[in-house]
Amino acid sequence: MQEHQLSFERTVKRSLVHRRAVNEVFVTDLRDVDSSTFLVGAQLPMSHAYFLDHASGPPRYTLPLLTECCRQAATIVAHERHGVPFDWTFLMMDTSARLTNTAPLLVGERPTELTITVGTEVTTSRGGEVRGLRHTFAMAIGGERVGHGDSVTRYVTNEEYEFMRAAGRTGTPPLSTTLPETVGGLVVPYLVGRRDPRNVVLADCHTTEDGALQARLAVSGRHPTYFDHPLDHYTGMVLTEAAIQAGALAAAAEGEPAVNTTVVGLEAGFKQFLELDDDVVVRARAGKPEDDADVGRVLPVEIEFTQGGAERARVRLLTTSDGERSWR
Numbered sequence: 001m002q003e004h005q006l007s008f009e010r011t012v013k014r015s016l017v018h019r020r021a022v023n024e025v026f027v028t029d030l031r032d033v034d035s036s037t038f039l040v041g042a043q044l045p046m047s048h049a050y051f052l053d054h055a056s057g058p059p060r061y062t063l064p065l066l067t068e069c070c071r072q073a074a075t076i077v078a079h080e081r082h083g084v085p086f087d088w089t090f091l092m093m094d095t096s097a098r099l100t101n102t103a104p105l106l107v108g109e110r111p112t113e114l115t116i117t118v119g120t121e122v123t124t125s126r127g128g129e130v131r132g133l134r135h136t137f138a139m140a141i142g143g144e145r146v147g148h149g150d151s152v153t154r155y156v157t158n159e160e161y162e163f164m165r166a167a168g169r170t171g172t173p174p175l176s177t178t179l180p181e182t183v184g185g186l187v188v189p190y191l192v193g194r195r196d197p198r199n200v201v202l203a204d205c206h207t208t209e210d211g212a213l214q215a216r217l218a219v220s221g222r223h224p225t226y227f228d229h230p231l232d233h234y235t236g237m238v239l240t241e242a243a244i245q246a247g248a249l250a251a252a253a254e255g256e257p258a259v260n261t262t263v264v265g266l267e268a269g270f271k272q273f274l275e276l277d278d279d280v281v282v283r284a285r286a287g288k289p290e291d292d293a294d295v296g297r298v299l300p301v302e303i304e305f306t307q308g309g310a311e312r313a314r315v316r317l318l319t320t321s322d323g324e325r326s327w328r
Helices: 063-082 158-166 236-253
Strands: 027-034 037-044 089-099 112-126 129-141 144-156 202-207 213-217 261-270 281-286 290-292 296-307 310-321
Touching: 027 063, 037 063, 063 089, 063 112, 063 129, 063 144, 063 236, 063 261, 089 158, 089 236, 144 158, 202 236, 213 236, 236 261, 236 281, 236 296, 236 310, 261 296
Parallel strands: none
Antiparallel strands: 027 037, 037 112, 089 144, 089 261, 112 129, 129 144, 202 213, 213 281, 261 310, 281 296, 290 296, 296 310
């Protein structure tokens, strides 16, 4: 991993990773390995109102933080090494991540230094401009591999983005600042592994006649991480968090509360924009336990997001149990 080559002295410019708040920037350095492989450093915080908000147990770094670090790594590589303009829009088409070693993920007495080896492949180009990239990620802490992942991102001009967003709509999409600051009917935070109700994104949860868990997506437009800056649709971060919370509720229905579970695998595909001005229905269903070579027994959970009766995104999770059940 050649971690000695990376600097962790300061974070990069926030514009390089599409964040407005400095405290939401984790990437510290970018170095070249070859023309398609790069090393990215990221410092993991010792406290964070969202990423380290857990209902119980010793503080640990989890998949949402590591996937955000990978997103930031992919973003800085796209700008700095592939010349994607700063005024273009980045559209994540799909993403996946796996934890293979959770021991190094306990929060220690100092901020943790994460090294990400990023591989890139141009998937689409036009007129010499990169229009799409596939990124692969290998994550390590202190020389120990902790996980891996990949993502596919599409890059569009402002004019192209406006055209895409106008399709099927009768007016301009509203911004996240128009969402209510407080949301009613939220799930109890403890049930989805959270302490702070501001981090809960599901409301009106119930079990359907066919046995699926169903809820409504409910996100505050003032959340400092979900909406670090105004946006006109629900992002991949919001949807994966909703999936993780729905997965926690589905796992609880199988006999293990959220405080005993850890998400170790995530695969997400985003088909269409999820609009802010129409209800998003979240449905989750647990599968049969499986054996995983890296982490042992896991429970798969399938989550679908529908809007206007049409499926717009789908997420598959793998969850481990720290409790007595262990999905046996």
